[in-house]
Amino acid sequence: MLIRKGTPADLPQVFDLVMELAIYEKAPQEVENSVAQMLQDGFGDKPIFEFFVAELEGHIVGTAIYYYRYSTWKGKALYLEDLVVSESSRGKGLGKKLLDAIVFEAKKVNAKQVRWQVLDWNEPAINFYKKLGADLDSEWINCTLTEAQINNY
Numbered sequence: 001m002l003i004r005k006g007t008p009a010d011l012p013q014v015f016d017l018v019m020e021l022a023i024y025e026k027a028p029q030e031v032e033n034s035v036a037q038m039l040q041d042g043f044g045d046k047p048i049f050e051f052f053v054a055e056l057e058g059h060i061v062g063t064a065i066y067y068y069r070y071s072t073w074k075g076k077a078l079y080l081e082d083l084v085v086s087e088s089s090r091g092k093g094l095g096k097k098l099l100d101a102i103v104f105e106a107k108k109v110n111a112k113q114v115r116w117q118v119l120d121w122n123e124p125a126i127n128f129y130k131k132l133g134a135d136l137d138s139e140w141i142n143c144t145l146t147e148a149q150i151n152n153y
Contacts, residue, residue, distance in 0.1 A: 003097050006051035006063065008043050011035050013060040014051060017084040024087075025119060052101045054085065054094040061089035064098040066105070071113065078106045080116035095128060117142070 006014060015035045022028040042049050054062030062085035069079045080102055085094045106114045118125045118136070129136065145153070 001092070001094065001097070002055040003052055003094075003101050004055070006042075006053045008039055010051075010053050010060055011038050011042070014038070014053065014063045014065070017060070017063050017086060018065075018082065020086060021082060021084045025122075049081065052098055052105075054089075054098055056089055056092075056094075061086045062094045062098055064102050066102055068109075068111070069115070074112040076109065076111045077113040077115055078102065078109070078111045080114060083116070096132070099132065 012035050015033070015038060018033070019028060019031060022031045041047070042051070049065055049067040051063050051065040053060045063082065064080060064084075065082045066078055066080050069077045071077050080099075083095060083098055083102075085098070102114060105111075118129060120126075126136065
């Protein structure tokens, strides 16, 4: 088992994990991203995300994709966009090790928070996060403008 920073060569396998997550969340039709776009966004002139991968026997079976955000009240924060472990590799502690890598990264860069979201029906993930001691906040409402809404603004 190896947890390491992701590289451009990892993106095809990472994108497969993103698609696995989308299927699990019953929304594969919502994925508009691509390996090529992730390559540009993660390794282009102005990278906007980073990621860790979990390897078992030379195969990537998990990922934690994150970026930095800013809280005017707290300062620098790390936002965990996706934490995915392939269904066939769950139960081996990889999710915990990936989250550990995120927390260690937050400490390294002096982030004041690590934040993420979880769907309200995803009981296995909710229980995992509760077991780790995370605060699950039901007070805040997510707001989104879609690409179409942005274009029509």
